[in-house]
Amino acid sequence: MMPGSTTNDLMHAVDAAVVRTHNGGDLLRVAEANPPFEVTEVHTCRSLEPAKVPFPIASTATGLLKDVLDKKRLRVLAYGTPADKPDWKQDGNYEVDPPVGFWPEYMAAFMKEFRAAYGNDIQLERVWMKAGGTDMVLNGSIHMTEPYYIYENLHNGTLKKWSHKFSCVVMGYEQQFFSKRRAKVITDAVTSDAQCAAALKTCEDKKLMNRITTREELNSKLESGGNVKMGFLSQANFLSVQSMLSTKVEPVIFLSKPQLYEAVVNGSLRAALISGVPDRTNFTVFSTDVISPRAFQTMPGDRSVDLLKALDAVIVRTHNAGELLAAATANPPFQAVEVHTCRADNPGAVPFPAASTATGLLKDVLDSKKLRVLASGTPDNYPNWGQDGNYKATPMTGFWPDYMEFFMTRFRAEYGIDIVLERVWQTGTAGTEMVLNGTVHMTEPYYIYETLYKDLPKKWSHEFSCVVMGYQQNFFALKPAMDFTAAGPTCDYQLAACQGNTAQINGTKPTTKQPLNSNVVFGLPSTTSAARSHQATFLLAGAVALAVEALLH
Structure with missing residues (x-):
């Protein structure tokens, strides 16, 4: 949306509707109705308690929300022209009436929540444009964009983050690597009994299907x-x-x-x-498709503008140089999801503010030669979160201290090697108040984006840097045993083990074949609980996130 106070009430109303679609499972429902569309929820607003993200009252609505309610019309910028509407297949086919696919159906769920708050007579009006629409959003003649517009894109050569206002994130696209699938070959080195080999393959396939x-x-x-x-x-x-x-x-x-x-x-x-990385020896581990972002948080208002631009410039460069990956790789089993709210492929488009004209908090940092950062803990009780961060060690170790080293190297390269990082150790709300009044310049980047402050979303009370990374929780389920060679040297023994025979062989396993229906089983080695990290499309989230989250609400 357009920046400024004219947008505040409409933004709050949109956030309230987005949170309710998250809480009600609408993203999952709409994605499953439009295969093969896949969705990743990225929570920048707390969705567990929708009542804490209230709709503004209609009778006192101001600005763009008042305009919507007076005209009974929510005008949304849509990509296309009236004569050439897009057909993005399962993502959205706007050539049909009514449009179908993920995004049209998500907007139907969104409008259901919006109308429940403000009246069933509110109309959704799509304004079809391929060029010039952004300027109409920025001057308020169009209320907002469709939610599929890209967060980390540029406008007039600079980050949209600096020119636009954004709702709670609706969802994220996760790009997928792919490689050639290797065919599974079943062989029986001891016997030519094709029947047994086929039966073993059938048994293994069944186990794979249940995985x-x-x-x-x-x-x-x-x-x-x-x-x-x-x-x-x-x-x-x-x-x-x-x-x-x-x-x-x-x-x-x-x-x-x-x-x-x-x-x-x-x-x-x-x-x-x-929360974290489950034991992959016994279990299959897979993504929840829900990401909790992390970012630096600062006070709102003009005093933060230059400092935020400097923070964003550093973050974009750490993303571009792969320094999140370097910090995560150095601290197993920590894993990180990159969440891009700023374009990282062209750092030149995200410049540092000039030191000579710096204002507000950035000027204070440069004048005092100190960057004061809120850290969760007390001077006599630094936290030890293991691979996430051990602040009791000298020097500090773990992902977040390592990331801050990368961060400060780039900050100092721009503004002077004499800039000192000063951690201000606080617990509770006292530190947040110091950030909001500017006596502490910003938080550490591990503070939670979607948490609350005074029972309202921090999104409404704080300014946020580009997102640094996200934590992603993992589901896990029992992994079926697939290697049956320890059961015996022949196909018959391996098949019996796969099928779960219950008798026990004592002593040395025979090398001769046994009838397929012999009542034989094997004592298989017990499984272990050694933890291993989980690799997926992105670097997935990890380690002691739950402990960190408990501390940082």
């Missing part, structure tokens, strides 16, 4: 019946991903990770969730 490796597969199995119980370490953890799960799921709350692991192993749970 859960994606959120889509999990929801499919929950919908198809059987065990619908899932395990969580808190009700808040369940609520944070509830919108991405089948409505049939039955949450079960556990007090410890070992109990949770055991319940998945013994089959009493279909799957489970923890």
Whole structure:
């Protein structure tokens, strides 16, 4: 939307509607109705408690929201022309009336929430333009864009983040790598018995079919019946991903990770969730498709403008140089999702403000030679979050201290090697007040974007830098055993192990073939609980995120 106070009430109303579509699972419902569209929820506003993201009252509405309510019309910039509307297939086909696909159906869900607050007679008017529409948004003659417009794009050669106002993030696209799939070849080195080899392949294929490796597969199995119980370490953890799960799921709350692991192993749970990286020895681990972003937070207003531009310039350069990956790789099993709210492929488009004309907080940093950063802890009790950050160590270790080293190297390269990073250690709300009055320049980048301040979204009270990264919680489910060579040297023994025979062979396994129906089983090696990291399309989120989140609300 356009910047400025004229937009505030409409922005709050749009945020309220977005939060309710998140909370109600509308993104998941609409994505599943339009395969193969896939959605990643990126939460920049808290969606667990919609009541804390209220709609402005209609009778006191101001600015653009008052204009919408007076005219009963919400004007939205849409990409296309009246004579040439786009057909993006499952993403959105606007050539038909009514339009179909993910984005038109999401906007129908959005308008349902908006009308519930302000009246069923509010009309959605799409203004079709391929050029010039941005200027009409910026002058307020069009109220806002469609939600598919790109956050990290440029306008007039500079970041849209500096020229526009943004709602809560609706969703994110996650780009996908792909490679050639290798065919599975079943061989039997001992026997030429094709029947046994075929039976073993059938057994393995069945186990593969029952394996859960994606959120889509999990929801499919929950919908198809059987065990619908899932395990969580808190009700808040369940609520944070509830919108991405089948409505049939039955949450079960556990007090410890070992109990949770055991319940998945013994089959009493279909799957489970923890914050961080689960044990990949026993389990398949897969994304929740919900991302919680992290960014530097500063006070609102003109005093922050130059400092925010300097922060954004550094962040874009750390993204462009792969320094998030470097910091994550150096601190396993920490994993990070890059969330781009600023264009990172061309750092030259995101310049540093000139030191000689710096204003506000940036001028204070340059004059005092100190960048004061709010850190969660106290001077006599620094936190130790393991690979996320051990601030008790000298020098500090872990992902976030390493990232801040990369950050400060670039900040100093621009403004002077004599700039000192001063951490101001605080817990509770006192530190937030110091950020909001400017006595502390900004927060550490690990503070939570979508949390609340005084029971309202921080998005409404703070300014945010470009997003640094996101945490992504992971589901996990029992991994089926697929290597049966330890059961015996022949296909018959391996098939019996795959099929779960219950007798026990004592002593040395025979090398001769046994009848297929012999009542034989094997003592298979017990599984271990060694943790391994999970690689996916992006670097997925990790480690002790839950502990950090608990501290930083």
